Amino acid sequence: MGEKRFVYMDHAATTFTKSEVIEAMLPFLKEHFGNPSSLYSIGREGKEAIETAREQLAKAIGANPEEIYFTSGGTESDNWAIKGTAFARRKKGKHIITTPIEHHAVLYPCEYLQTKGFDVTYLPVDRYGLVDPSEVEAAVRKDTIFISVMYANNEIGTIEPIPEIGEIAKEHGIPFHTDAVQVIGKIPLDMKQKDRNVDMLSLSSHKFYGPKGIGALYLREGTEIENYMHGGGQERKKRAGTENVAGIVGLGKAIELATANLEKHNERTKKMRDRLLAGILEIPDCMLNGHPEKRLPDNLNFSFEYIEGESLLLMLDQRGICSSTGSACSSGSLEPSHVLRAIGLPPEIAQGSLRLTLGDENSEEDVDYVLEVLPEIVGKLRAMSPFYKPTTACEK
Structure with a gap:
């Protein structure tokens, strides 16, 4: 057994908080602890x-500061966008369009709305997880009041055609929401140009090297939505609750850092990702999940036949490698990933999945170590399987 090192490759689940972010937050945990509603x-x-953090966030996504509302994270932002819009527009109709590969923070609110009389259409995706804009167009009805399609998938990394879908929503006068939790620092956003037809956008600080428990909802001016949190008059009377000042400051600093030199950052990450991809596809009976090109620069998701994903994760952890089988929010479930099922993988293949997501502190040496350790572990697990018959085929 080779030397054990620590390799963190689960940045889609969470990132560490950068030292510059912590330094920016500290004064608001110590001497500047006052309630921001105080005089x-x-x-x-x-x-x-x-307000400084609001300006930092707005600048990073090409929005106006008045369109930014701070929340407790991506889950609250998704819930507010979906339920708030549905209830605000229920007299105009009760039909919602989304996809089966959304994060559960979108799927579960939609399921809840179905119990309240709303009708939800779940658009099909292809084997790469891509939504066809023509399917969106075909699904629109006279009573359609809301469309939600994630910007990029958290499990398989596929980037959706958001500008095209937004154009369709705009033509029909339907509010359009996108869960962009995974894309900050990876895809440039511009709510005034490229993403001009997105009405609501969710993001979460801990996905881009900021603190946990703080996020935001971009809400285009004039968008019809009900309040989700009721109480005080914070966030211009739209989101009640004493503000998490230190967290908001951390988010502002984190998004400023994450969107600076984005192209250079992506170039470095892609180089490591592509070398990791080529090496892992040398393992027999493996398959890349998600689109081979239209994918996040940090994301890789594989299925290994004749392997159970949880055993793979545990053995990787024993060698110091942190990874996942899919969404961290579903890691306690024994059910195969709903995303992998939606792209057509049978349960026995979907259960043998591995997600590796790279970040700022990963190195070429980390890639070397994973490529050394992973084939060995896959071989050990397959040696214990009564069903495995060695082949040399792999798919991309």
């Missing part, structure tokens, strides 16, 4: 810091 100085300092 005295340590409260006003917090309020000013919130």
